[in-house]
Amino acid sequence: TCAFAGQKKVLAAYEEAVKCGYSGARAGRLHTPHGVFDTPMFMPVGTQATVKAVSPRELKEMGAQIILSNTYHLYLRPGTELVAEAGGLHRFMDWDGGILTDSGGFQVFSLGPLRKITEEGAAFRSHIDGSTQFLSPEIAIKAQMNLGADIIMAFDECIPYPAEYQYAKLSTERTTRWAERSQKAHTRSGQALFAIVQGGMYQDLRRVSANDLVSLDFPGYGIGGLSVGEPKPVMYEMLEQTVPLLPENKPRYLMGVGTPDCLVEAVRYGIDMFDCVFPTRVARNGTAMTKSGRLVVKNAAYAKDFLPIDENCGCYACQNFSRAYIRHLLKADEIFGLRLTTIHNLYFLLDFTKKMRQAILEDRFLSFREEFLAQYCK
Numbered sequence: 001t002c003a004f005a006g007q008k009k010v011l012a013a014y015e016e017a018v019k020c021g022y023s024g025a026r027a028g029r030l031h032t033p034h035g036v037f038d039t040p041m042f043m044p045v046g047t048q049a050t051v052k053a054v055s056p057r058e059l060k061e062m063g064a065q066i067i068l069s070n071t072y073h074l075y076l077r078p079g080t081e082l083v084a085e086a087g088g089l090h091r092f093m094d095w096d097g098g099i100l101t102d103s104g105g106f107q108v109f110s111l112g113p114l115r116k117i118t119e120e121g122a123a124f125r126s127h128i129d130g131s132t133q134f135l136s137p138e139i140a141i142k143a144q145m146n147l148g149a150d151i152i153m154a155f156d157e158c159i160p161y162p163a164e165y166q167y168a169k170l171s172t173e174r175t176t177r178w179a180e181r182s183q184k185a186h187t188r189s190g191q192a193l194f195a196i197v198q199g200g201m202y203q204d205l206r207r208v209s210a211n212d213l214v215s216l217d218f219p220g221y222g223i224g225g226l227s228v229g230e231p232k233p234v235m236y237e238m239l240e241q242t243v244p245l246l247p248e249n250k251p252r253y254l255m256g257v258g259t260p261d262c263l264v265e266a267v268r269y270g271i272d273m274f275d276c277v278f279p280t281r282v283a284r285n286g287t288a289m290t291k292s293g294r295l296v297v298k299n300a301a302y303a304k305d306f307l308p309i310d311e312n313c314g315c316y317a318c319q320n321f322s323r324a325y326i327r328h329l330l331k332a333d334e335i336f337g338l339r340l341t342t343i344h345n346l347y348f349l350l351d352f353t354k355k356m357r358q359a360i361l362e363d364r365f366l367s368f369r370e371e372f373l374a375q376y377c378k
């Protein structure tokens, strides 16, 4: 094990990284105005200022540290000035942990129909009322300063998959110019602005994007343009090209990832932070995450199964309720049913990242990864 001192720099500083074995895996601590948090970490997604079906108290209980909200959604509804008048996002949603807001760079391209991208920014139609909207680096940064998250993201274009090399090249160069404009527009002290590496699925564009953004000196780096439908080996190849170019003493955040097998591979490449709608989204259709794969609690097979989802799980659902009960609630469209599967799935991923951190600190991450992948069926 080799430990290397981090630098206690401005917020979202990354320190005490402990590297392990011959992988890039590391355990660190992220400093923010709302606390110091352990990495690797999973961030529950609370797109519209709520993590669907669970309360802030339940999130705290299950060990959530930083949660994610989306500028795109809150900008359209209820408006970021309103949230600022309410005292900011922490007050508005009664969450005193860390908050990270995504800049809209992904949602505009995945949610807003009829979008048009120019050097200035992105015009799109609101998916809520069809009104014509426009986001630029300056507007996205102002909106995020209004929301008051601890970590905010530069405005970028998430390049669709697949994309022609020429398109990926021009888009990535524009995203770097947008990152610089985001930096200039960001005037709120006590808030960390992360840049987002793009480059499509092209190794050379990934390296150019990372090097250009590192020279602009951000306190942390998101890796974007992944988990957009590409095969997992392609995602891992892009990580292998990108992560080593990012400063070791700054956090790396893989956006939109993901399932436990992706998390353990990404941690091996040196990723520190993750977010994904997967655990909350699949919970709502009755699928539970376990260390050996997915368990569809709704299936008839569990009608008389009076065991918990996972006997070794410490979550509220597994400590108190059976598969038969949860299946009954889901079949009866009882809201409490999807609350229980959501609580279990979030706890599962939060606990999984805690276990990876422990394995790294004890210098046994590579065997942890082997054991996990051997029993997990994708």
Ligand SMILES: CO[C@@H]1O[C@H](CNc2nc3cc4c(=O)[nH]c(N)nc4cc3[nH]2)[C@@H](O)[C@H]1O
Pocket: 102, 103, 104, 105, 106, 107, 153, 156, 157, 158, 159, 196, 223, 224, 225, 226, 227, 228, 229, 255, 256, 257, 276, 277
């Ligand atoms: C595989 O699951 C689907 O895909 C999404 C997760 N994948 C993902 N890739 C992302 C890339 C970016 C990016 O390049 N830039 C910015 N600003 N934000 C991003 C957010 C991202 N989320 C889920 O929402 C789900 O629909």
Ligand SMILES: [Zn+2]
Pocket: 309, 310, 313, 314, 315, 316, 317, 318, 319, 343, 344, 345, 347
């Ligand atoms: Zn559980």
